Amino acid sequence: MQSMVLTVIGKDKVGLINQISAIVEDCGGNWLKSSFCHLAGQFAGFVEVQLSAENCEKLVLTCSELENLQITLAPSVYSGDSLSDINLEKSISLTVTGNDRTGIVSQITSTLKRFNVNIQEMQTQCVSAPNWGSLIFTANILISCKSDIDATDLKNAIELLADDLMVEIELGET
Numbered sequence: 001m002q003s004m005v006l007t008v009i010g011k012d013k014v015g016l017i018n019q020i021s022a023i024v025e026d027c028g029g030n031w032l033k034s035s036f037c038h039l040a041g042q043f044a045g046f047v048e049v050q051l052s053a054e055n056c057e058k059l060v061l062t063c064s065e066l067e068n069l070q071i072t073l074a075p076s077v078y079s080g081d082s083l084s085d086i087n088l089e090k091s092i093s094l095t096v097t098g099n100d101r102t103g104i105v106s107q108i109t110s111t112l113k114r115f116n117v118n119i120q121e122m123q124t125q126c127v128s129a130p131n132w133g134s135l136i137f138t139a140n141i142l143i144s145c146k147s148d149i150d151a152t153d154l155k156n157a158i159e160l161l162a163d164d165l166m167v168e169i170e171l172g173e174t
Contacts, residue, residue, distance in 0.1 A: 001050050003032065003076040006059070012043035019066060020160035024049050027059040048076055057140045090171070091120070094161050096158060098165035100126045100135035107161045108139060117145040
């Protein structure tokens with residue numbers, strides 16, 4: 001058995017995840033972990049499955065028969081610069097909130113890169129601010145980092161990007 005990552009992108013429809021899970025089961029695969037989202041009428045998802053090597057092609061072929069989807073299957077193998085190789089032991093959950101503007105995600109991720117952290121998950125959204133007439137940007141970010149990182153320095157660096165950015169931090173052990 002081998003662990004694989006199935007990516008699915010395409011037009012969303014009712015029952016799509018059920019169809020994909022039935023195909024995984026039909027191919028003898030075990031559904032390990034998944035993440036899905038709906039953006040602007042499109043569906044995007046990642047599924048880690050475990051299945052025999054001889055059933056990988058069958059999984060891709062059967063999934064490709066689903067209408068309006070792009071499917072890929074890749075081994076879930078770390079090489080070279082894997083997380084375990086760089087010894088990331090600590091997780092930090094960040095919530096960044098401020099007025100939306102062009103480049104905000106690039107500025108935040110650039111700051112995170114300077115601290116040599118790895119983004120594990122990131123969800124962003126813009127919502128209308130009542131009585132303000134502008135959009136409020138929010139990012140929920142889960143990072144992995146070395147245990148000696150100073151979370152206060154990280155928070156301050158992100159907040160220095162703009163006067164209106166607020167950062168909340170929750171520490172956890174990986």
